[in-house]
Amino acid sequence: DPKIIQKPKYLVAVTGSEKILICEQYLGHNAMYWYRQSAKKPLEFMFSYSYQKLMDNQTASSRFQPQSSKKNHLDLQITALKPDDSATYFCASSQEPGANTGQLYFGEGSKLTVL
Amino acid sequence: GDSVTQTEGPVTLSEGTSLTVNCSYETKQYPTLFWYVQYPGEGPQLLFKVPKANEKGSNRGFEATYNKEATSFHLQKASVQESDSAVYYCALGDYNVLYFGSGTKLTVEP
Numbered sequence: 001d002p003k004i005i006q007k008p009k010y011l012v013a014v015t016g017s018e019k020i021l022i023c024e025q026y027l028g029h030n031a032m033y034w035y036r037q038s039a040k041k042p043l044e045f046m047f048s049y050s051y052q053k054l055m056d057n058q059t060a061s062s063r064f065q066p067q068s069s070k071k072n073h074l075d076l077q078i079t080a081l082k083p084d085d086s087a088t089y090f091c092a093s094s095q096e097p098g099a100n101t102g103q104l105y106f107g108e109g110s111k112l113t114v115l
Numbered sequence: 116g117d118s119v120t121q122t123e124g125p126v127t128l129s130e131g132t133s134l135t136v137n138c139s140y141e142t143k144q145y146p147t148l149f150w151y152v153q154y155p156g157e158g159p160q161l162l163f164k165v166p167k168a169n170e171k172g173s174n175r176g177f178e179a180t181y182n183k184e185a186t187s188f189h190l191q192k193a194s195v196q197e198s199d200s201a202v203y204y205c206a207l208g209d210y211n212v213l214y215f216g217s218g219t220k221l222t223v224e225p
Contacts, residue, residue: 004158033213043159043204043215056211090158098210106158 003027004107006091012113013081020067021076021110023091031055031097032074033104034066038087046089049074050097081114088112117142121205121216128195128223136190136219138179138205148172148181148188149206149213159204159215195223 007022025032034046048056052068063085065077078085088109121138128134140148147166151159165172168183177192188205200223205216 031211042218045212045214048211050211058212092158098208103161103164104159104213106160108156108158 002108004091004093004105006089006107006110008110009108010111010113012115014115015081015083017081018077018079019081019112021078021089021091021112023074023076023107025072025074025091025093025105025107027093027095027105028072029093029095029105030071031094032068032072033092033094034074034076035090035092035106036087037090037109043090046076047074048097055097078112083114086112086114117144117146117207117209117212117214119205119207119214119216121203122219124202124218125220125222128221130197130223130225131194134190134192134195134199134221136203136205136221138188138190138216140186140188140205140207142207142209144209147208148179149208150177150179150188150190151204151206151215153202153204153218155201162203164208195221197223197225199223 004025031050033048046059047066067075088111090109091107092104122136149164150162152162153159163172163174165181171180202218207214
């Protein structure tokens, strides 16, 4: 059974709308991340959270807002969607913060298409 | 900033032949280096990691040596199988962030 659940697996949105991508991990990990994969930039880091606090943000646009309501949840809200936002968004987690020390476990991704 | 550059794909090989995927990196830190593999419809998964310079990592017949002097971390396998067909990513870990290369798509033909 998948230990990192991402919902929805596929979604289509219209330009200017808003979507929320859901991520829950059942690995008991303390750090969670969002990555984006597109044709232009494969596996691009977006955010990292540790113990529900934002650690690192390398997303230029404020249209992307992570939300952590529980320790094992890290959702991603995207507002004012643009066609360039079309990508597969991967949630990941690690036992402790520090991508350089431990293994990252990735979900299966949420593929977003913006028309 | 940190960056990773790897062999441009795609790469097509016949079963039983050898594989080399070149990876070079730039950083001012002392990173941990990783190879990840991604199968269709799945997220990336760790193949192996090497935390220290001049050490070798390996898994499932794949191996790579962390060469600090050459800033390289090339992936090798002596004899590929059809089941090795996937996209391979070299990655550099800099505390909270894992920086991935562009990926190399490997197709192994029977």
